[in-house]
Amino acid sequence: MNWTTTCHCGAVSVRLAKAPEEVAECNCSLCFSHGILWAYYSPRDVTIEGPTQTYNRADRPNPNSDLHFCATCGCSTHWSATQGLIERMGGAVDLMGVNMRLFAPEQLSGIRLSFPDGRHWSGEGDWGYARAAGVMP
Secondary structure, eight states: OOOEEEOSSSSSEEEESSOOSEEEOOOSHHHHHHTOOEEEEOGGGEEEESOEEEEOOSSSSSOSEEEEEETTTOOEEEEEEOHHHHHHTTTOOOOEEEEGGGSOHHHHTTSEEEOOOGGGOOSSSOOSHHHHTTSOO
């Protein structure tokens, strides 16, 4: 199966080296308000092409991720680790998230769905889902 997609306008493309084993529907205020469905990957397994802009959470003093989105159509494409997350995890962050809502629903059929409680996560320490996906030690 082809694991390549684009944002709504086609300016940003996302290519995955493999299918996700799990997708996560986080309930934190950011993910919930954007309607994002995450799959976690090593950045080595993802190719992003096209210009993106970033947003950092205003409700956290030291956000864990840069949320990337298309500057033209506004679709959230992925997140990358901030320097703060890298420091908090001891420099061992080989992790990013890809917005799987950009892929066709039939491609996601049968993939395990998890519901992490990001709304109650402090933003510090391991949240478990990346470890379960096999992309963090």
